Amino acid sequence: MKLDILTIGDELLIGQTLNTNAQWIAVEMTRIGFEVRQQLTISDDEQIIFDSVDEALKNSDVVLITGGLGPTKDDLTLPVLNKFFGGELIENKEVYKDIERLILSRGFKMNQNNKNQALVSSACTPLRNEHGTAPGLWFEKEGKVVVAMPGVPYEMKAMLSDTVIPQLKEVYELPEIIHHMVYTQGLPESMLAELLEDWENSLPATIKLAYLPSPGRVKLRLSSIGLDRNKLQQDINFKVEELKKIIPDNIYSENEEDIQRVIGDLLRSKKLTVSTAESCTGGYIAHLITEIAGSSDYYLGSILSYANEVKINQLGVNADDIKKYGAVSQQVVKQMALGVKNNLKTDYALATSGIAGPTGGSDAKPVGTVWIAVATPNGVISEKFVFGKQRDINIQRASIAALGMLRREIK
Amino acid sequence: MKLDILTIGDELLIGQTLNTNAQWIAVEMTRIGFEVRQQLTISDDEQIIFDSVDEALKNSDVVLITGGLGPTKDDLTLPVLNKFFGGELIENKEVYKDIERLILSRGFKMNQNNKNQALVSSACTPLRNEHGTAPGLWFEKEGKVVVAMPGVPYEMKAMLSDTVIPQLKEVYELPEIIHHMVYTQGLPESMLAELLEDWENSLPATIKLAYLPSPGRVKLRLSSIGLDRNKLQQDINFKVEELKKIIPDNIYSENEEDIQRVIGDLLRSKKLTVSTAESCTGGYIAHLITEIAGSSDYYLGSILSYANEVKINQLGVNADDIKKYGAVSQQVVKQMALGVKNNLKTDYALATSGIAGPTGGSDAKPVGTVWIAVATPNGVISEKFVFGKQRDINIQRASIAALGMLRREIK
Numbered sequence: 001m002k003l004d005i006l007t008i009g010d011e012l013l014i015g016q017t018l019n020t021n022a023q024w025i026a027v028e029m030t031r032i033g034f035e036v037r038q039q040l041t042i043s044d045d046e047q048i049i050f051d052s053v054d055e056a057l058k059n060s061d062v063v064l065i066t067g068g069l070g071p072t073k074d075d076l077t078l079p080v081l082n083k084f085f086g087g088e089l090i091e092n093k094e095v096y097k098d099i100e101r102l103i104l105s106r107g108f109k110m111n112q113n114n115k116n117q118a119l120v121s122s123a124c125t126p127l128r129n130e131h132g133t134a135p136g137l138w139f140e141k142e143g144k145v146v147v148a149m150p151g152v153p154y155e156m157k158a159m160l161s162d163t164v165i166p167q168l169k170e171v172y173e174l175p176e177i178i179h180h181m182v183y184t185q186g187l188p189e190s191m192l193a194e195l196l197e198d199w200e201n202s203l204p205a206t207i208k209l210a211y212l213p214s215p216g217r218v219k220l221r222l223s224s225i226g227l228d229r230n231k232l233q234q235d236i237n238f239k240v241e242e243l244k245k246i247i248p249d250n251i252y253s254e255n256e257e258d259i260q261r262v263i264g265d266l267l268r269s270k271k272l273t274v275s276t277a278e279s280c281t282g283g284y285i286a287h288l289i290t291e292i293a294g295s296s297d298y299y300l301g302s303i304l305s306y307a308n309e310v311k312i313n314q315l316g317v318n319a320d321d322i323k324k325y326g327a328v329s330q331q332v333v334k335q336m337a338l339g340v341k342n343n344l345k346t347d348y349a350l351a352t353s354g355i356a357g358p359t360g361g362s363d364a365k366p367v368g369t370v371w372i373a374v375a376t377p378n379g380v381i382s383e384k385f386v387f388g389k390q391r392d393i394n395i396q397r398a399s400i401a402a403l404g405m406l407r408r409e410i411k
Numbered sequence: 412m413k414l415d416i417l418t419i420g421d422e423l424l425i426g427q428t429l430n431t432n433a434q435w436i437a438v439e440m441t442r443i444g445f446e447v448r449q450q451l452t453i454s455d456d457e458q459i460i461f462d463s464v465d466e467a468l469k470n471s472d473v474v475l476i477t478g479g480l481g482p483t484k485d486d487l488t489l490p491v492l493n494k495f496f497g498g499e500l501i502e503n504k505e506v507y508k509d510i511e512r513l514i515l516s517r518g519f520k521m522n523q524n525n526k527n528q529a530l531v532s533s534a535c536t537p538l539r540n541e542h543g544t545a546p547g548l549w550f551e552k553e554g555k556v557v558v559a560m561p562g563v564p565y566e567m568k569a570m571l572s573d574t575v576i577p578q579l580k581e582v583y584e585l586p587e588i589i590h591h592m593v594y595t596q597g598l599p600e601s602m603l604a605e606l607l608e609d610w611e612n613s614l615p616a617t618i619k620l621a622y623l624p625s626p627g628r629v630k631l632r633l634s635s636i637g638l639d640r641n642k643l644q645q646d647i648n649f650k651v652e653e654l655k656k657i658i659p660d661n662i663y664s665e666n667e668e669d670i671q672r673v674i675g676d677l678l679r680s681k682k683l684t685v686s687t688a689e690s691c692t693g694g695y696i697a698h699l700i701t702e703i704a705g706s707s708d709y710y711l712g713s714i715l716s717y718a719n720e721v722k723i724n725q726l727g728v729n730a731d732d733i734k735k736y737g738a739v740s741q742q743v744v745k746q747m748a749l750g751v752k753n754n755l756k757t758d759y760a761l762a763t764s765g766i767a768g769p770t771g772g773s774d775a776k777p778v779g780t781v782w783i784a785v786a787t788p789n790g791v792i793s794e795k796f797v798f799g800k801q802r803d804i805n806i807q808r809a810s811i812a813a814l815g816m817l818r819r820e821i822k
Contacts, residue, residue, distance in 0.1 A: 010619075010621055010632075010634075011621060011623050011632065012450070013437060013447045013449070013450065014437055014438070014441040014447055014590070015433075015434040015435065015436070015437030015438035015439075015441060015447075016438070016590075016623070016632070017434075017623065018429070018431065018434050019430060019433070019434065019450075020429065022426075022430070022452070023426040023428075023429050023430065024426065025426070026424060026425055026426030027425070027426035027427075028426075030425045030426060036424045036425055036426075037454070038424070038451060038452060038453050038454075038459075039423070039424065039430075039451070039452040040449060040450070040451050040452075041433070041449060041450040041451075042448075042449050043448070043449075044621075048449075070600065070622065070624075071600065071601050071604060072600070072604050072622050073611070074619075074620070074621055074622070102799075103601075105777075105779075105797060105799075106599070106797060106798070106799075107797060108599070108601075108602060111601060111602070111605045112605070113601045113604050113605055114601050130800070131799055131800075131801055131804070133601065152624060152625075154626075154801060154803070154804055158801075210427060212427065276715075278694075278697075282697055282698055282700070282701025282702070282706075283689075283694035283695070283696070283697025283698040283700075283701060283713060283715070284694070284698045284701075285694070286689075286693055286694025286697070286698075286715050287693055287694040287695045287697075287698045287806075289693070289694075290693025290694060290695075290717065290767075290806075291693070291802070291803060291806070293767075293768070293769055293770065293802055294770075295693075295717070296717050296718065299717050300717055300718040300720070300721055301714070301715045301716045301717045301718055301721035301725070302694060302713070302714075302715035302717075303712070303713075303714055303715070303725070304687075304694070304697050304712045304713035304714070304715060305712050306701065306706075306707050306710055306711055306712040306713075307707065307711040307712055307755075309711070309755075309756070310711055310712040310755055313754075314712070314714070314725070314754065314755075343724075343725065344718075344720075344721055344725075345720070356701075356704075357704070358704055359704065359705075391702070391704055392702060395698075395701075395702070
């Protein structure tokens with residue numbers, strides 16, 4: 001089954017917004033067995049949208065569109081698709097109620113723009129938007145499907161996952177595709193590739209391997225396509241068992257991308273708690289942990305000590321040690337971890353202190369130097385890392401490294 | 412002058428790699444006055460590449476291509492373009508020397524793959540690649556230009572900036588394009604559109620307006636194209652001044668997207684400091700603030716009180732008030748803000764307490780309810796918000812709302 005992805009919006013076209021929607025849709029649709037023929041980004045222009053939909057439908061079975069469904073004048077996707085499929089714009093009562101409920105819950109009143117969003121093409125089935133006012137639009141014609149979704153990423157993602165993909169699976173018979181993920185942490189891609197070289201060469205031709213790196217982590221994806229799902233899964237399982245023997249400490253999950261969720265499950269099952277004392281990571285570890293619903297079961301809080309006075313007064317770090325060794329040092333980071341563990345009375349504690357950059361480095365401690373400590377019921381361990389020059393990436397890599405250390409200690 | 416951007420590669424098509432090249436090219440080319448007609452991503456397939464180039468050249472003056480120039484079998488851009496422009500593949504001595512120099516400098520010897528990369532189409536002018544082995548290809552035909560560049564981002568960027576753009580400026584006389592941004596916070600898109608309706612209708616035909624929403628914010632983009640840059644800027648400035656009178660409190664910048672950077676600049680210039688006491692936002696406000704290099708000048712730290720005991724012991728919140736009013740209440744959030752302001756000795760402090768979801772809500776306090784307080788040198792203000800059901804979006808919206816309140820107080 002062939003798929004065209006059509007993303008509409010001048011902000012994408014001129015590069016003001018990075019087109020993460022097209023990528024996300026491509027990943028999700030590839031996963032369920034669609035072949036992406038092309039991704040096209042075009043302007044908010046009536047004729048161009050019309051022609052692009054026409055062209056896409058000639059070549060693909062399904063066209064997924066995002067953008068141009070908002071309430072303002074430059075949003076043209078609905079009128080163009082309505083014209084393309086020969087419908088009429090009529091008010092949809094259920095859509096109206098959904099919009100009204102959303103607007104009222106936010107403490108606003110329905111205005112004309114909101115009301116206009118309840119106008120839907122008679123040629124389509126509207127799709128509910130749980131998170132915004134613009135409904136999705138599902139058109140079918142001669143066995144082909146065109147779906148328009150909002151451009152706001154979280155609205156689009158919820159709609160694609162919850163509604164569009166399940167409905168597409170009903171319309172089309174899709175081949176079996178298995179993507180088996182193995183999530184690793186603590187080894188850079190090049191080192192991992194070297195360690196896995198023999199194993200990679202031993203993979204059967206039916207299994208494709210991809211390395212998908214992100215700061216601090218590398219996702220390994222084993223993909224297999226065929227007709228017999230059981231056989232595909234068996235072959236993959238066999239090779240994954242071999243893999244586990246090669247890098248036992250670096251694999252943190254086979255189904256969960258977020259290492260903080262793996263840690264959360266571990267802590268909850270063992271009835272343990274954790275706190276954090278962040279300096280250079282600036283709250284990012286806390287943010288990762290609390291992104292997870294229910295994290296209040298095991299995460300009590302953090303003392304974010306950006307200034308030295310906060311390290312001294314709130315965490316009990318020895319002021320002389322800061323003078324003697326510097327804030328970015330093993331001595332200080334260990335005291336930070338122990339300080340927050342004692343103050344917040346948790347079983348474990350994480351601390352970071354480093355130079356995120358882009359300035360502030362020295363010859364002895366270049367930008368990217370980060371000390372990380374984990375306080376455990378049995379003491380405190382620490383490790384020094386030297387990352388790169390880019391501030392945002394350093395923050396991410398240090399946070400993931402810290403969570404990796406914590407996971408190994410809890411396990 | 413119209414431009415098509417053509418990015419080639421299966422890794423882009425299936426979403427394995429985020430297409431940052433297309434965005435970067437779009438930004439750079441828009442800046443110099445090109446109008447991006449479309450961005451198209453296609454597979455490493457001979458016929459598809461051929462047809463796409465053909466189609467692009469029918470509609471645009473310039474086609475910029477990235478990808479498919481490497482030394483392996485799936486790299487087809489060179490042979491396809493050579494065929495399209497009716498050339499022959501011949502070895503280019505200068506390109507050969509460049510490749511040899513690069514390979515030797517890396518401590519390797521020239522292999523057959525490297526030698527093959529010196530084969531260039533006789534129909535094009537090769538462009539030097541300072542950072543890699545694949546030269547760029549510059550084709551011209553009937554006043555139109557097709558340029559193929561490597562897909563590796565830093566190789567492509569250097570080639571576009573250093574060679575392609577200067578050469579394009581010699582070939583074409585380019586119009587002036589102005590994009591003027593206005594960053595707003597605190598009004599949802601539909602309300603903003605209502606408030607701005609009359610003003611929007613009063614815009615001259617030469618100025619296009621776009622609403623670009625993200626959680627908690629709406630970006631307004633005014634675009635104008637013409638020959639007289641001063642006149643274009645004057646017209647836009649005039650309308651922006653009108654806009655400022657309509658929503659004076661909601662505009663936080665005209666050149667800076669990150670509200671935390673605007674706040675940072677304000678604090679630094681006034682020599683003021685801030686701290687945070689986050690509950691439901693879980694460190695995300697701290698992360699936003701500390702993303703900015705140099706934030707340690709004005710940001711001292713945070714007491715992240717996820718657990719009630721931390722609110723009581725570290726922030727001095729009255730335990731009886733938590734019992735009586737609940738942790739998500741005006742009384743508690745105000746005490747949190749004052750507590751962290753006193754403990755960390757800052758001029759301002761921000762506090763949040765809410766129900767991020769997806770569970771934990773009640774009839775009186777549904778999921779999405781968030782109390783935010785700002786402690787200032789003159790007292791403490793607070794406000795209640797009711798956001799949606801999605802945890803991650805609630806965290807983002809609450810964080811931006813909190814920063815918006817802080818900005819208004821500092822100003």
